Amino acid sequence: MAxxxxxxxxxxxxxxxxxxLRFPPSAQLxxxxxxxxxxxxxxxGQRLDGLACLDLFAGSGALGFEALSRGAxxxxxxxxxxxxxxxxxxxxKLLEAEPQVLVRDAMGYLAQAGETFDLxxxxxxxxxxxxERALAALGPRLSPGARVYAESDRRxxxxxxxxxxxxxxxxxxxxxxxxxxx
Numbered sequence: 586m587a588x589x590x591x592x593x594x595x596x597x598x599x600x601x602x603x604x605x606l607r608f609p610p611s612a613q614l615x616x617x618x619x620x621x622x623x624x625x626x627x628x629x630g631q632r633l634d635g636l637a638c639l640d641l642f643a644g645s646g647a648l649g650f651e652a653l654s655r656g657a658x659x660x661x662x663x664x665x666x667x668x669x670x671x672x673x674x675x676x677x678k679l680l681e682a683e684p685q686v687l688v689r690d691a692m693g694y695l696a697q698a699g700e701t702f703d704l705x706x707x708x709x710x711x712x713x714x715x716x717e718r719a720l721a722a723l724g725p726r727l728s729p730g731a732r733v734y735a736e737s738d739r740r741x742x743x744x745x746x747x748x749x750x751x752x753x754x755x756x757x758x759x760x761x762x763x764x765x766x767x
Contacts, residue, residue, distance in 0.1 A: 598626055598651065599631075609668045629732070636703040638652045641706065642710070643662035648734070650682065650684070653684060663687050663691050695719065707736070720733065727765045732762055736760045
């Protein structure tokens with residue numbers, strides 16, 4: 586897969602540590618920086634053994650592949666852009682990973698009844714308003730005690746009854762880990 590040098594991200598931990606993921610250029614794609622991912626996975630614990638994960642707005646796949654690298658039992662990656670979804674499948678082949686990659690609108694996916702998740706990553710394009718909408722729609726897709734990571738260009742208000750476990754900022758990036766109570 587041909588990608589410019591800047592269109593890549595490194596897995597920072599687990600069995601695929603230091604492996605590079607490549608993705609096509611896209612104005613909407615903004616992978617979670619290494620420093621932020623490192624903080625997130627320190628918050629979550631280095632091992633995610635047995636957790637079912639959802640990577641909404643998957644983009645580069647950095648969060649979903651990082652979860653698989655750290656032992657998650659499965660990851661569903663939802664990405665609306667076909668070229669980016671194809672790059673996710675190519676990365677999966679190179680890693681010999683088996684995420685479920687869906688070419689779908691994230692909000693449409695959440696509106697459908699389906700499996701529930703222990704950990705969800707919500708990292709939509711900034712200024713799209715999708716982060717708040719996704720958080721509000723997640724309830725039926727969450728297992729008891731599920732945790733939700735959200736990233737935005739501003740502080741997000743979680744749905745009523747959710748508890749912020751951790752919050753931080755790195756430059757323009759605001760991110761938080763919530764315990765969701767559906």
